[in-house]
Amino acid sequence: MTSFRFALGTAVVLGIASGAALAAGDLSKQTPIEITVDLGSPGKHEFAPKQLKFETGKLYKLILRNSSSDPHYFTSHAFSQMVFTRKAQVTQQQNGKTVTLAEFKGAIREIEVYPGQSAEWWLVPIAAGRASDLRCDIKTSDGKTHAELGMTGEIVIE
Incomplete structure (x- = not known):
């Protein structure tokens, strides 16, 4: 016994x-690591920061904030292949609080953020590597893309 x-x-x-x-x-029990990327600024076509770093297996909340007067894309096909997307959300500031207006699930390859707005991409990097194809392909009135004007970047996953 x-x-x-x-x-x-x-x-x-x-x-x-x-x-x-x-x-x-x-x-699903991890607290997300927040990384904010500014998509352009008044008169400038750029990602700030220009290089993003992530670590595999950690949950991130990538905040894409557009304070410029132009819409901008956050596009990287290579990055989208190296991450698992938990969700993407459209958010807005209301009375000093962030309010979620919409939520998307599944594979995300490109997010467009309108002037004065922001979006959140909740993701977990699942493969290490370097994505050097981060860009904004929106065209200006003269036919050039924002990427041609300098809105490019790099993403490193370790």
């Missing part, structure tokens, strides 16, 4: 320990 109790006690302890180990790997 003593060995049965010992075996049962051991099984319970191991079961609790393995459950805790599984919970530690539960990405």
